[in-house]
Amino acid sequence: MIKAKDINEHTPWQDLTPGGEIYEPGTARAFNTGTWRTNTPVFHEEACKHCMLCIPFCPDSSIPVKDGKRLDFNYLHCKGCGICENVCPFKAITMVSGGVAL
């Protein structure tokens, strides 16, 4: 069966999945919403206390965590809302203007 990543505006209807169903989980990950950003969060690792308060507040799953450590942003889906900056008690996040982090 055709994979979600191969489906686009030019795919003939006969090739689409039956009933318009999706047979793979989490295919939205392939879609870049990072292009929406007009402001970009920047991570200051030295200030981070790994309290994890920013993680559940990120609407776009853009703050990865591994082995008890909060890692740098994944910008693919980050829409630059700035919620993470406001909830961080340790000023480990600052927003810079523009869609690209320098």
Add this chain to the structure above:
Amino acid sequence: MNRVYDLKREVEKPERLTGGHRLCAGCGAGVIVAGVLRALDKEDKAVVVNATSCLEVSTFMYPYTAYMDSYIHSAFENSAATCSGVEAAYKALKRRGKLEETVKFITFAGDGGTYDIGFQSLSGAMERGHDMVYVCYDNEAYMNTGIQRSSSTPRFTRTTTTPLGSAQKGKQQHKKDLTEILVAHNIPYAAQTAPLGNFKDLHIKSHKAIYTEGPCFLNILSPCPRGWDYPMDKLAEIIKLAVDTCVWPLYEVEEGVWRLSYTPKKKLPVADYLRTQGRFRNMFQKGNEWMIEEAQQYVDQKWERLLEHTGA
């Protein structure tokens, strides 16, 4: 089930709502859905049913799904009926020994899909006693179609169908108290929560709702930067004010026993909450002081009644 809440452990679970969905930047809905699904035990599967709404059009656009679990969109008015049907089929398969795994059934719908058009199917599913959770993410209007009022919209709110003019100044009726209506269904568990602080309240209530046998209901306040007219970075601040002013009290009713989950250190004036959102701007105009007074009275009355119920 009764393990202590540990944010660090919870955020390291594999996510069940992925990035790449098209909810507006800063939208509360995705935060809530991810938070509820995080409460599933890792090894369990879920069937997510979703009523037509901002959430639905943004998280499931062919061929992109933001869900790691099975997902069904049927229609605006029947998400609870759809979910109850799948649950009944699952039980039948289990009975015949055709299914081993544990599957949980969770419906998400907006306030329009819950307080208004989906109310009959919700009431029916709860009355029939299906083993499912119904989650309303309440953003207090029909956002996906352009901010029309619903029976959840608070009094004095400006929406596109309750405009400011000479005939009316925002919505004329109070918000319907749906959580109490669900409590009156005598279901095993009903609660109000919000994405607050370290998410302990939302997490524990979601876990209880998912793992309590029978029909359970969660009502979750879901800020919408577009419809509420506030800057998109203010989600956490607005939720904090909603609970500290008692506009959105956090409580639960388990087997008929009411429990208050959060008491503000200092109960703040309702105006502190209203002021943060453009949808209430009219209330701050000269001559409209009575609106703020009436809103305050209403919240105080509801809060007092809740304290009576909970014995707090």
